[in-house]
Amino acid sequence: MSQLLAVNHLSKSFGAVVVANDLSFSVTEGEAVGILGPNGAGKTSLFNLLTGALRADNGTIEFCGKDITHTPAALRCKNGIARSFQIPKPFVGMTVFENCLVAATQAAGLRGARARQHAIEVLNDTGLIDKANHHAGKLTLLDRKRLEMARALSTRPSLLLLDEIAGGLTEAECQTLISSIKKIQSAGTTIIWIEHVVHALLAVVERLIVLDFGKKIAEGDPQTTMAQDAVKAVYLGVE
Amino acid sequence: MNTRVTRSSRFSNGALAVLALLVVVLLTAPWWAGRAELRLFGEIYLYLSLACLWNLMAGYAGLVSVGQQAYVGFGGYMLFALTIYAGIHPVAAIIAGGLLAAAISIPVATLIFRLNGAYFAIGTWVVAEVFRLSFAQVSALGGGSGSSLPVAIVKSLADSRSARESLSYYLAIGSLILVFAAIYFLLRSNRGIALTAIRDNESAAAELGVNVWRTKLEIYVVTSALTAIIGGLIFLQKLRISPEAAFSVNDWTAFVIFIVVIGGIGTLEGPIIGTIIFFLLRETLADFGTTYLMILGLVAIIVMIKAPKGLWGLISQRYDLEIFPLRYRVQQSATTEQG
Numbered sequence: 069m070s071q072l073l074a075v076n077h078l079s080k081s082f083g084a085v086v087v088a089n090d091l092s093f094s095v096t097e098g099e100a101v102g103i104l105g106p107n108g109a110g111k112t113s114l115f116n117l118l119t120g121a122l123r124a125d126n127g128t129i130e131f132c133g134k135d136i137t138h139t140p141a142a143l144r145c146k147n148g149i150a151r152s153f154q155i156p157k158p159f160v161g162m163t164v165f166e167n168c169l170v171a172a173t174q175a176a177g178l179r180g181a182r183a184r185q186h187a188i189e190v191l192n193d194t195g196l197i198d199k200a201n202h203h204a205g206k207l208t209l210l211d212r213k214r215l216e217m218a219r220a221l222s223t224r225p226s227l228l229l230l231d232e233i234a235g236g237l238t239e240a241e242c243q244t245l246i247s248s249i250k251k252i253q254s255a256g257t258t259i260i261w262i263e264h265v266v267h268a269l270l271a272v273v274e275r276l277i278v279l280d281f282g283k284k285i286a287e288g289d290p291q292t293t294m295a296q297d298a299v300k301a302v303y304l305g306v307e
Numbered sequence: 308m309n310t311r312v313t314r315s316s317r318f319s320n321g322a323l324a325v326l327a328l329l330v331v332v333l334l335t336a337p338w339w340a341g342r343a344e345l346r347l348f349g350e351i352y353l354y355l356s357l358a359c360l361w362n363l364m365a366g367y368a369g370l371v372s373v374g375q376q377a378y379v380g381f382g383g384y385m386l387f388a389l390t391i392y393a394g395i396h397p398v399a400a401i402i403a404g405g406l407l408a409a410a411i412s413i414p415v416a417t418l419i420f421r422l423n424g425a426y427f428a429i430g431t432w433v434v435a436e437v438f439r440l441s442f443a444q445v446s447a448l449g450g451g452s453g454s455s456l457p458v459a460i461v462k463s464l465a466d467s468r469s470a471r472e473s474l475s476y477y478l479a480i481g482s483l484i485l486v487f488a489a490i491y492f493l494l495r496s497n498r499g500i501a502l503t504a505i506r507d508n509e510s511a512a513a514e515l516g517v518n519v520w521r522t523k524l525e526i527y528v529v530t531s532a533l534t535a536i537i538g539g540l541i542f543l544q545k546l547r548i549s550p551e552a553a554f555s556v557n558d559w560t561a562f563v564i565f566i567v568v569i570g571g572i573g574t575l576e577g578p579i580i581g582t583i584i585f586f587l588l589r590e591t592l593a594d595f596g597t598t599y600l601m602i603l604g605l606v607a608i609i610v611m612i613k614a615p616k617g618l619w620g621l622i623s624q625r626y627d628l629e630i631f632p633l634r635y636r637v638q639q640s641a642t643t644e645q646g
Contacts, residue, residue, distance in 0.1 A: 142513050143518075161503065166500065
């Protein structure tokens with residue numbers, strides 16, 4: 069499998085607050101990588117840097133072998149990077165279906181009936197089809213999170229960035245989520261998943277990256293990474 | 308399960324049919340309406356066009372401008388300049404004014420697009436003032452006191468007064484239909500859904516593949532050009548232009564914002580309702596002088612408090628209605644597998 073994403077010496081700070089500190093890692097095609105770290109470790113900022121919502125101070129990002137460090141957000145999404153927002157950002161004046169249609173037409177580049185068909189398929193897969201005509205602004209938090217996932221999938225991503233989508237789910241819902249993420253991965257989509265619900269994360273990912281203050285403090289096989297002292301110290305608060 | 312996506316509803320079909328009938332009736336107005344009514348109708352169409360254009364910019368593209376009078380005045384002045392000094396036909400001059408406005412709006416946009424929100428609004432106003440002061444310097448166009456359209460040019464439109472009035476009426480209703488249709492088909496297209504996404508959440512739209520900057524620029528250029536064309540038509544009706552009248556923030560922006568806000572910003576129906584209310588108030592209260600403006604302000608405040616999404620927002624929310632079908636509806640029907 070070839071390398072899909074390569075992050076080299078990425079740095080970003082807001083004044084004294086460092087959200088990415090000389091961060092380097094890579095992701096191969098088809099892989100599922102988990103990102104752990106305490107609040108404020110720079111996890112969501114990392115996603116913002118990857119999607120282009122934030123510009124890096126230093127370092128480069130390569131996607132599909134191309135340097136995308138200075139590529140605008142819209143183009144990165146068209147090229148295959150999609151994300152879900154930790155705090156859902158639905159298009160509140162639109163229906164659930166229309167939210168997905170934005171992604172299908174603008175990012176996936178589909179037109180007319182094909183775009184509509186794709187949005188319908190995604191809604192079927194994510195269990196939102198019965199709410200297709202609901203106003204996105206009136207959804208419950210859980211459905212908003214589902215919509216985040218559906219909208220990201222409607223872009224036909226090759227790299228899917230999931231930002232804390234398991235929070236607040238019941239155990240049964242969590243299992244459904246796990247199996248649907250596994251299905252997305254087995255269909256060929258590469259996944260990077262930020263999650264505090266560790267057992268859900270560990271059920272899916274093959275590799276873990278642990279961040280603290282924007283710095284990578286551990287990386288590797290999930291079980292051995294979780295067992296490292298440095299990880300226990302910052303993440304679980306164990307001395 | 309069989310899934311279908313539709314856009315029109317029974318209500319929208321009926322409403323559009325009624326509206327089409329109304330347009331046909333209005334097209335025959337020169338045969339049954341008096342001179343004063345014809346003039347008033349023409350003014351209503353031009354105001355509605357301005358409102359639709361401002362709504363497209365502010366309500367969809369998030370470009371809240373208080374400086375569109377720059378393009379109204381520019382279009383008006385281009386009509387005078389091109390007919391008097393280049394000797395071209397007034398209608399051609401108005402269209403050329405629109406194209407020139409498009410050209411000039413690009414450098415203006417690169418300047419003011421650096422500003423956001425309230426700063427953008429103030430920036431547009433400053434630009435409009437610069438336009439006003441610049442045209443006031445041109446002595447060939449009457450400088451600060453303005454000029455009138457020469458009789459020969461007015462007569463080049465049509466020989467008789469009534470023929471000119473009919474022509475002016477048709478130009479106004481024709482451009483309204485053009486502006487409205489352009490906006491309607493734009494909003495129904497893939498561009499339109501991108502624009503609606505920008506309206507709802509700009510940053511999310513960018514991360515979902517919408518080129519926000521370019522979309523906004525396109526909207527700014529197109530609305531500026533069409534606003535200038537409307538401006539040309541306004542001053543073709545008035546036959547006289549001055550910097551104060553051409554670049555009036557009150558006439559061409561404040562009233563337009565009033566119309567869009569009370570009607571319902573970010574909807575196609577809003578400006579229509581707003582325009583009707585504005586002209587009803589104006590025609591009934593105009594005799595009260597400044598009291599009329601105070602009542603206008605009061606109406607705006609009450610609507611903003613009681614119905615922040617405007618009167619159409621209130622209606623459409625309550626009854627889930629849409630006259631111009633922009634929305635998509637997913638319909639599921641269980642297919643029976645028999646025989």
